[in-house]
Every structure is written in structure tokens, then in C-alpha cells.
Amino acid sequence: MYITITAQKLGGEYSQSSVDFVAYLEKENQGLEQDDVEHFFNQYGDEIEAKEVMKEIDGNTAKLKKKEPKFYSITINPSESELRNLQNNSEDLKRYTRALMTDYAKSFNREINGKPITVDNIKYFAKIEHQRKFKGTDRQVRENQPFATKILQLKQDIRKIEQGQLEGDTKQMKSDILKLEAEAPYQQNGKRIVQGMKKAGNQSHIHIIVSRKDTSNSVSLSPGSKYKASEVMMNGKLVKRGFDRDAFFTKAEGTFDKTFGYKRNYVASYKSKKDFIKNPKLYFTTLLGLPVSEKAVAFKMLSKSGVPMASIPTSQVQLALKTIRYLKRGVEVAIKSSSIGI
Numbered sequence: 001m002y003i004t005i006t007a008q009k010l011g012g013e014y015s016q017s018s019v020d021f022v023a024y025l026e027k028e029n030q031g032l033e034q035d036d037v038e039h040f041f042n043q044y045g046d047e048i049e050a051k052e053v054m055k056e057i058d059g060n061t062a063k064l065k066k067k068e069p070k071f072y073s074i075t076i077n078p079s080e081s082e083l084r085n086l087q088n089n090s091e092d093l094k095r096y097t098r099a100l101m102t103d104y105a106k107s108f109n110r111e112i113n114g115k116p117i118t119v120d121n122i123k124y125f126a127k128i129e130h131q132r133k134f135k136g137t138d139r140q141v142r143e144n145q146p147f148a149t150k151i152l153q154l155k156q157d158i159r160k161i162e163q164g165q166l167e168g169d170t171k172q173m174k175s176d177i178l179k180l181e182a183e184a185p186y187q188q189n190g191k192r193i194v195q196g197m198k199k200a201g202n203q204s205h206i207h208i209i210v211s212r213k214d215t216s217n218s219v220s221l222s223p224g225s226k227y228k229a230s231e232v233m234m235n236g237k238l239v240k241r242g243f244d245r246d247a248f249f250t251k252a253e254g255t256f257d258k259t260f261g262y263k264r265n266y267v268a269s270y271k272s273k274k275d276f277i278k279n280p281k282l283y284f285t286t287l288l289g290l291p292v293s294e295k296a297v298a299f300k301m302l303s304k305s306g307v308p309m310a311s312i313p314t315s316q317v318q319l320a321l322k323t324i325r326y327l328k329r330g331v332e333v334a335i336k337s338s339s340i341g342i
Helices: 019-025 050-058 080-084 089-106 139-162 170-183 245-260 270-278 280-288 292-304 316-321 324-336
Strands: 002-007 071-077 122-129 205-214 230-234 237-241
Touching: 002 245, 019 050, 019 205, 050 122, 050 205, 071 089, 089 122, 089 205, 089 245, 139 170, 245 270, 270 280, 280 292
Parallel strands: none
Antiparallel strands: 002 071, 071 205, 122 205, 230 237
8 A cells, every 4th residue: 555645736836726636637537438437525425526626625725825735635556466355446445535534534633622633524535546657757667768768769760761861771770679679678468668658457546635624614734744743832722733644654554454354464564664764674574574475475575566586585694694785775666666655
């Protein structure tokens, strides 16, 4: 599970309206039959129109300054393994979103009218998408780039030859292009992976747009607060403040596992990510200490994510011999990837 929380910006400034973001989330519905359209939903309603989302979000910004976020985007990216565990893809993801937003509300260390914040205080709208495209930052695109550069140069040379600006054997060049296409390390359905190509398989994920203000439009609730759950004296009163992201990510993972009976491997857990960052030796020690079957799955997941397996110790002796810095370098890319992230 990979979850992100970001304040929506337009260039260097915070977006003053949700219009562009909602339009972006509607892109996948273009050209679909009505029965296939994915509508916005929230805690209690389905099939909410885009115009209603924009009206509710843009009308819920009382007293917010221009330099303050008006709304936040939460993106939930289940892994391939997690998606396989679902019975009804869209309906299960809706159910999980509603449970997750309950966890979101509980992660605020605030009170409204003397009562803890609940999901009833949160104004949000969510939408499920089923497609993803390869980005320029994806490992597959980056590692295919040297081949892409050579192919582009050959195509440009062929064009120049055909226009009489250059001399050369276009037949050989076309043969070289076919060879480079086949040699590129990352392929999908027999084609070289390039930026903008749709990813194969189940790519379902969830976008949530959540207002900075509560449902009464009177209390500011920022998941981007620099304060964790804490208390501070303000005007002679002890005031609660902050949003505990660590608690939210932990709850989000636990809620998925409990809701769908998912057995999570250590390397796919939020705890492993924290261990890796804070105490890499503990990470590798725990990895080696897993039961045989779980360890085999963990190594397979790491390998599939592009980790050079030669960098992973297979025994306590190897762990003692290899430097932690070297081990960390070998796993870091995969830990940050969506397949092993939170």
C-alpha cells in the first residue's frame, strides 16, 4: 500500500479552486458508456456529479488565506498483491476508502465543540481509477532510455537520408531499430516500455479530494500540519493540535488487512519501511529471521521490485560481513517504490 497526502498546487501557488483537479480526475471517464463510468463518492453517497464536488469543495474555504491550501489530495495505491485479495474491485475499494477516512479523522489531535473529530466532520469526495501510465521517473522508462535515445537518432538519420540531407543505408538502420526495440530491458506485451504507455494488469487506485475546512466550514483541519499530536498553551488554554501521519499510515494498513483478511509480508509493511529508514540493521535482521516460507516470499518481492539480490544477505554471517551502507544502497530504490511502500 502506497499512500500520499499532498496540498494541491498550481505552479508555485496553492490552487484556489478544485476545478482543474476534478477535471483531471474525470479524464478516465471520457468515451465510456454510462454503465462503465466511475462516479465520485463520499462517506454516505454514491454517483456524485463532478459539478457537485467542485461546488462543495470551493464553497468550503471560509477565512483561508490565499497562501494556505484549500484542499488536499490523498492517493491510495494498493499493490498488485493487495488488489488480488479483493473480491469486487470497485465496491471493495469504496468500502476501504470509507474505513480509511474514518482512520483519517481519528488521526487529528483536535476537538470540535469539545468532542473528538469524526469522519462526519470531514468533507471529502473520492474517485476510483483503473488505469495508470508509465512516467518518465519510472525505473522501466529510465533504464530503457539509452535504447530510446539511439532509436530516436536512427529515425532522425533515416528521415534526413530520405530527404537527401544525409547518406546511409536506411535498410540497415531499420534493422538496427528493430534490434534495439527487442534488446530494451523492459518490455510489455512484446513492446518496449515508453513514457505514456498504459500499464498492464490491475492498476486500480483511489484519489480523494478533502477540504481543508471541516463540514461546518469553521474549523481548519490540515493533514500537512508540521505538528504531530501534541498540546500547547494558547491564550491561557491548553489546546490540542496536529495530525499524526504515522498513526494514520499504520491504521490505514491495519484497516486494509483486517477488512479483507490480508496476510501482509514484512517487506510490504509500513513497519519495515520505518525500520529500514531508522535502523537498517534491524530491517535486515528481521528479514533473515522470518519463517522460511515468509522469507521466500519477501525475497521474491524484493527481486521483482528490482533489488539486486546479490546485495541481500542470506545468513547472519553475510549480514555481519556486508556493510549496512552497501545493503541500504541495494534496497533503497525498492523501499521507495509503490510496490513496497506504505
